[in-house]
Amino acid sequence: MELAVSIRKLSKKYGDFLALDNINLDIEEGKLFAILGPNGAGKTTLLRILTTQFEPTAGEAFVLGKNVVNQSEGLRKLISYVPQEMSVWTDISGYENLLIYSKIYGLPTATRKDSIKDSLELMDLTDVANNLVSTYSGGMIRKLELACAIMIKPKILFLDEPTIGLDPATRKTIWEKLKALNRESGMDVFFSTHYMDEADNYADEIGIINRGKLIKVASPDELKRSVGYDRIEIETDSELSKHALADLKKLNGVKKVELEGNEVMISAKDSAALLDVIIECLLANKVHVKKISARQPTIDDVFLKYAGAKESKKAPVQLADVKRFRDRIRRG
Ligand SMILES: Nc1ncnc2c1ncn2[C@@H]1O[C@H](COP(=O)(O)OP(=O)(O)OP(=O)(O)O)[C@@H](O)[C@H]1O
């Protein structure tokens, strides 16, 4: 099978700063590939190199068998890229944006109108095609950017945080469309995201990058299995005493116990078998359990294990998302 992406010992420096550090990666054709990593990990830098916008400092990268440095011209005809920042003009209509892109990409005049019509339909934008983009919502703008990228029928679509700041329903619609294009037209998708559920639900393979190093590449299921431990979460009516904590740690099968106020998080081998024992242990320590739940590892746990940080769903990250999304619109 041909490789969609093949990267060998690739590094990128900005001045003295090593943004990508000796990356090796092969991705087979036909896949949806997600790259996950904390802010500043190197995702955008990698996407920019693969889409021929930046040259690596060392090593090589091939996309569809073409070298991204010395075969970049031929390669650009086969790929599309939707950047993290906004990439459409807001003072003209959606239709006019697509028309400009169709000319930039050199789509044949005879089929141009049909290509634009198909892309608008695909992204549910037909009804608003003639409205100014400045009147679009964030989700509509992202769909228009995707319509522009998909119009040329790329062999690989590179997306940098394609759904940032969008509501869950719009994110789902966009992903279902991309998945259908992947399955029906064989379009590969290489995307970065901070949404763990997107990587889990839609990617065939996930790569985890941290501080410029590619730490792990595997399918979502393999990654979750590699965490090795289930998570048991307990809410108690009071903070655990040192004695109770020590008792929990001693239980057979318990790997790790963490405390956060009245919440106890336990990593354990076989959570189902342990629940009763844990409750008994807490009762013996006169701790009242308000809530207890057990679950298999999620991609959040994977992220925690390999990138050393949890992608918080709480306010700070959402605020950062909104700020970055606003910056995108302002730049447009
Ligand atoms: N043009 C540049 N000049 C200097 N340093 C840069 C440049 N672009 C990126 N960097 C640095 O390289 C590192 C990787 O940046 P990059 O944008 O690739 O990260 P990222 O994983 O896309 O982060 P985010 O999730 O915030 O988008 C960061 O420390 C960033 O500050």
Ligand SMILES: [Mg+2]
């Ligand atoms: Mg980025």
